[in-house]
Amino acid sequence: xxxxxxxxxxxxxxxxxxxxxxxxxxxxxxxxxxxxxxxxxxxxxxxxxxxxxxxxxxxxxxxxxxxxxxxxxxxxxxxxxxxxxxxxxxxxxxxxxxxxxxxxxxxxxxxxxxxxxxxxxxxxxxxxxxxxxxxxxxxxxxxxxxx
Numbered sequence: 119x120x121x122x123x124x125x126x127x128x129x130x131x132x133x134x135x136x137x138x139x140x141x142x143x144x145x146x147x148x149x150x151x152x153x154x155x156x157x158x159x160x161x162x163x164x165x166x167x168x169x170x171x172x173x174x175x176x177x178x179x180x181x182x183x184x185x186x187x188x189x190x191x192x193x194x195x196x197x198x199x200x201x202x203x204x205x206x207x208x209x210x211x212x213x214x215x216x217x218x219x220x221x222x223x224x225x226x227x228x229x230x231x232x233x234x235x236x237x238x239x240x241x242x243x244x245x246x247x248x249x250x251x252x253x254x255x256x257x258x259x260x261x262x263x264x265x
Contacts (some may be wrong), residue, residue, distance in 0.1 A: 119226060120235035121253055123246040124265040129239075131160040131169075137265050138174045143233040145177040145225070146170055149246060150236055151191065161237070184217050184234070188244050201226070201243055208245050209252065218252050226257060227231040240264075 122141060126134055138146065140158035146166075149233050159167060167178040194204040212218065225232050234246040241247035241264045254260040 119229070119233045119257060119260050120263055121260055122231065122263045122265055123236075123241050123244075123250050124233055125236050125238040125240065125246070126161045127237050127239040128201045134160065134171045135169060138170065138176055138233065141233075141263070141265065142231055143174065143176050144229045144231045145179065146235050147184065148180045148235045149177065149182075149249060150180075150184060151185040151188060153180050153238065183215050183220065184212070184245075184249055187211060191229045203231065204243075205248060208248055212252055217249070220258055221249075221253055222256065232234075 120141075123144060124134070124137065129137075138194075148163060150167065153161075153166070162164065163178075163180055170176040170178045186204075190204060190207045190211065193199045193207075194201070199207065234250055236244050236246040238244035238246070241250075247262075249265070252264045254262055
């Protein structure tokens, strides 16, 4: 299974959707806590679902259970916790939610190319990278590709 990750910030709609088409993403999992408050118009959940289907032939699902809590996000943004602290809290949260088990049940063996979406332009300090790594730790055939 290929696990792609992508952030929409600093991408035009054309760049974003052409990338999804180029890599033949079958389903995009929106793992943002909120999918309707972002500045990029094409990234709002309802619109994104439509555009992905029509432009890319790609399914869409908002998976809030794979997102960090508001408190974890706020604590990191307000510098109450460091990135390593954020990573630890996010991983614990995903373990509590059994999120990787859920991902494996819902997507492994069903899709060959799944993409995790968040807002961050790069994966270094983003939960999409952390979640992809957690999945890859459990799936022998998983390859992570950051777009």
